[in-house]
Amino acid sequence: xxxxxxxxxxxxxxxxxxxxxxxxxxxxxxxxxxxxxxxxxxxxxxxxxxxxxxxxxxxxxxxxxxxxxxxxxxxxxxxxxxxxxxxxxxxxxxxxxxxxxxxxxxxxxxxxxxxxxxxxxxxxxxxxxxxxxxxxxxxxxxxxxxxxxxxxxxxxxxxxxxxxxxxxxxxxxxxx
Amino acid sequence: xxxxxxxxxxxxxxxxxxxxxxxxxxxxxxxxxxxxxxxxxxxxxxxxxxxxxxxxxxxxxxxxxxxxxxxxxxxxxxxxxxxxxxxxxxxxxxxxxxxxxxxxxxxxxxxxxxxxxxxxxxxxxxxxxxxxxxxxxxxxxxxxxxxxxxxxxxxxxxxxxxxxxxxxxxxxxxxxxxxxxxxxxxxxxxxxxxxxxxxxxxxxxxxxxxxxxxxxxxxxxxxxxxxxxxxxxxxxxxxxxxxxxxxxxxxxxxxxxxxxxxxxxxxxxxxxxxxxxxxxxxxxxxxxxxxxxxxxxxxxxxxxxxxxxxxxxxxxxxxxxxxxxxxxxxxxxxxxxxxxxxxxxxxxxxxxxxxxxxxxxxxxxxxxxxxxxxxxxxxxxxxxxxxxxxxxxxxxxxxxxxxxxxxxxxxxxxxxxxxxxxxxxxxxxxxxxxx
Numbered sequence: 194x195x196x197x198x199x200x201x202x203x204x205x206x207x208x209x210x211x212x213x214x215x216x217x218x219x220x221x222x223x224x225x226x227x228x229x230x231x232x233x234x235x236x237x238x239x240x241x242x243x244x245x246x247x248x249x250x251x252x253x254x255x256x257x258x259x260x261x262x263x264x265x266x267x268x269x270x271x272x273x274x275x276x277x278x279x280x281x282x283x284x285x286x287x288x289x290x291x292x293x294x295x296x297x298x299x300x301x302x303x304x305x306x307x308x309x310x311x312x313x314x315x316x317x318x319x320x321x322x323x324x325x326x327x328x329x330x331x332x333x334x335x336x337x338x339x340x341x342x343x344x345x346x347x348x349x350x351x352x353x354x355x356x357x358x359x360x361x362x363x364x365x366x367x368x369x
Numbered sequence: 370x371x372x373x374x375x376x377x378x379x380x381x382x383x384x385x386x387x388x389x390x391x392x393x394x395x396x397x398x399x400x401x402x403x404x405x406x407x408x409x410x411x412x413x414x415x416x417x418x419x420x421x422x423x424x425x426x427x428x429x430x431x432x433x434x435x436x437x438x439x440x441x442x443x444x445x446x447x448x449x450x451x452x453x454x455x456x457x458x459x460x461x462x463x464x465x466x467x468x469x470x471x472x473x474x475x476x477x478x479x480x481x482x483x484x485x486x487x488x489x490x491x492x493x494x495x496x497x498x499x500x501x502x503x504x505x506x507x508x509x510x511x512x513x514x515x516x517x518x519x520x521x522x523x524x525x526x527x528x529x530x531x532x533x534x535x536x537x538x539x540x541x542x543x544x545x546x547x548x549x550x551x552x553x554x555x556x557x558x559x560x561x562x563x564x565x566x567x568x569x570x571x572x573x574x575x576x577x578x579x580x581x582x583x584x585x586x587x588x589x590x591x592x593x594x595x596x597x598x599x600x601x602x603x604x605x606x607x608x609x610x611x612x613x614x615x616x617x618x619x620x621x622x623x624x625x626x627x628x629x630x631x632x633x634x635x636x637x638x639x640x641x642x643x644x645x646x647x648x649x650x651x652x653x654x655x656x657x658x659x660x661x662x663x664x665x666x667x668x669x670x671x672x673x674x675x676x677x678x679x680x681x682x683x684x685x686x687x688x689x690x691x692x693x694x695x696x697x698x699x700x701x702x703x704x705x706x707x708x709x710x711x712x713x714x715x716x717x718x719x720x721x722x723x724x725x726x727x728x729x730x731x732x733x734x735x736x737x738x739x740x741x742x743x744x745x746x747x748x749x750x751x752x753x754x755x756x757x758x759x760x761x762x763x764x765x766x767x768x769x770x771x772x773x774x775x776x777x778x779x780x781x782x783x784x785x786x787x788x789x790x791x792x793x794x795x796x797x798x799x800x801x802x803x804x
Contacts, residue, residue: 216530218444218487221570223552227535231494259552266554267535268721269494285456286657286714287613287700323538323718324456324657325495328613328698329620338497367497367533 199244200237202252209368210252222253226263229253230270231367239279239364240271268322276311276318278361281335284321287328296332297321299346303353316357337363371625372599374587374607375580379467385502387509390470396515398589399477403523406589411482415585417593419605424450424541424578425656425696426771427680436565437483438573446574447485448550449476449582451492452534452541455656456718457698460609461579463621465492465499468583469506473529475582477515478589480527483575487528491546494535504531538722542770543576545724556724557770580609580697601627604679608697610639615703617641630654630676630683631668634701647703651787654683655695657715658775660782661708662692688782707802708787709794712779713741719776727768733760734776741780744791747799754791758784 202210210229217224229249230241237245241264243257250257264270271279282297297319301307304317311318327333330342334349341352355361383389390396402411416431437445449472453461464472472490480488492500507529510516518526532550534540540549544558547569568574584606588596597605604626610633613619618641624633633639634649643649649664670676671690676683683694702711720734737760743749761777768774784791793801 216528216532218570221551224532224550226552227494227549228533231497231533231535253552255552263552263554266724267494267537269536284714285718286653286711287457289714290614290700290702290706290711322495322536323721324454326453326455326459326462326493328457328459328700329611331613331619335495338501340498367494368501 200248223255235364235366239275277316278356278363279318281320281322283325283333285324288331291331293332296344299349338367372607373623375583375609376623384467385469395470396474398586399515402589403521408482408484414593418588418596420584422578423580430581434575438566443572445483445485446569447480447483447488448576449490450576450578451490454538454541455696455698457700458611458656458696460611460621464579464583465503469503471583473506473510475585476529478585479582486526490531491550492531494533500531500533539724556726559769599625601679602681610697610699612640612699614701615644616701617644624678626679628678630678633678643703650704650706651702653700655693656698659693659695660688660778663786666690707800708783708790709745712783713745715779716741729764729767730773733764736760737780744794745800749795751795
C-alpha cells in the first residue's frame, strides 16, 4: 500500500474548484462532486485515498460518506493505488469484433501483468473498460484523457516505447 | 447526396471555432428566434417538425417539451445528454469534437423555449478532451454575446456549463443523469413523476440527446415544414448513423430517414460493403440494446419488403422479426463472427453497468454473463440456452429503468435467430468459430 498523504490543492486549483462550484445553485455545491473528484484523483497519483475523499468532502461541505458512496459507484475512480501510466483497453462488442483481445493480450505480454495489476516498477497499470464510444475506429484504448484509436500491436509497441522513455504520467488535471 | 443538417460543414477546417462557425451562418437562428418567436412558438415549431429524440427511445422532442410544468415559479432546467455510451454509438462525440457551436446554438434555442436560465451539458467523463473543446466554444459564445445576460438585447439570460460524468453507462438514462448531476450515485428514479415535473433539484427539467439538440438551429432557420419534408412516414429528418464492425468504411453517416438498409450497407457512399468480400451474417442496427437480426431479416422484412433505415421499417415485425432504430449505432458482423461471443461481450457490459438497484437486473445480468461464458467456453448444456431465455424474460419489464430491457433483448434475440449456433457450442463443447 502506498503511503497515504494528505492532499491540499494549490491556489490555482482551488480557483478552478471554486469556479466549478459556482456553476451550481446556492446550496447545491454537492453537484460539483464528480468534477472535483476527477481533479483530486489527478492530484493524488491517479487514485482516491480516504484522505483525498475526506478533503473533497471538506471542500464541498458535505459528509465524507457522501463522497465515498459516489466514488465507489463510478468506474473512472480508482480506490486503490495505480501505476504512473494507466492503460485502459476497451473490450466491448465492436472493439472485440476488431481484435481488442489481441491488443489486450499484447499489453499483458509486454508488461507482464494482467488487467487490474501494476508493473513492479510502478510505471504501468492495465485495466479493461467498457465501450468508449469510438467504435468506428476500433480497437480503442484510453490513457488519461487521450484516446488511441485503430490500435494494432505495432502501434502498442510504439506507444509503450514512447511512454517508457518519457516516463508518461496519465494522471493530469483533466481540465487543463 | 442526402440532405446534410449535422455533418454539412464537418470538413471545414476550424469549424470548432466561433469565427469559422459564424461565417458559415452559425447562430443566425438565435437572432431570428429571439426576435420573432415566443418560447411557446419555438416548442410548436419543434412539434411540427416531427423531430424525435435521437438518443435511442425516439420520443417526439416537441411533445416532451410540452410536458414541462409551467405552473410553478421554480427555475426550469434544460440538460443535454452527452453520456454517449451505448456500444456501437459514437455520433455525439463527432458533433462535440468538430461542431460544438451547433450544439451550443441548439442549447440556446431549447433553453429559450423552455424558459431555462441555467443549462448543463452532461458529458461522459472519458470524453474530457471533448469537454475541453466545448468549454472553449462556450467561452467564445459568451464573449460574442450569445450566452450570458440579455442575449442580443432580448432580455433573455442564459448560463451554460459542461458537467463531466465519471464512467457509468446508466447515467445516459435521464433520471440517473439528473441524480448524477446532483452529485449522487447514478441510480434511476421511479417515474412518475417525470423530470418535466420533478427533475433537477426537484425543478421542471427536460433532458435531450446531443443530436436532437444539434438539429434545432436548422429547424428554426428553415422551418418545421422543411424539416418534416425530409424522411419517410413518421420518421422525419436526417439521422446520424455510426457504423462499425466488419464493413469496409466504418464511420458516421448522415442519412435521410428511409434509406434502404441494403444501400446503406453495400453502397460506396456509406459502409462500402463487408470487409474482405465476406458474407453478411448479422446486424445490430441501433446500439447494443436492440434485437440482433440475421442478414436476411435486416435486408428485408419478413413480408419480403426492403427494410428501410426508419423508425417504422426497422420495427416492422415487432421483436419476432424486427428490431429498432435506437441510437443509430449500426454494428455489422460478417460470417466469421461468433454470435455467442459477441453476445457475451454485451452481457458483460450490462452486468458491469447495472446500477444494482433492482434485483432482476443486478442478479440477472451477471447470471446471463456467467452462463454465456460457460457456453462459449464449451461447458454449457442445452438447458442453459432455455435458462438464458427464461432469465431475460424475468428481467424484461421488471426494473425501474430500461437498462434491464436493454440487457434482456440482445440475449432473447440472439437465441431467437441463432439458436443453432448456441446448440453447436453445447454439442461440440467448444466454440465452432474459435481460431
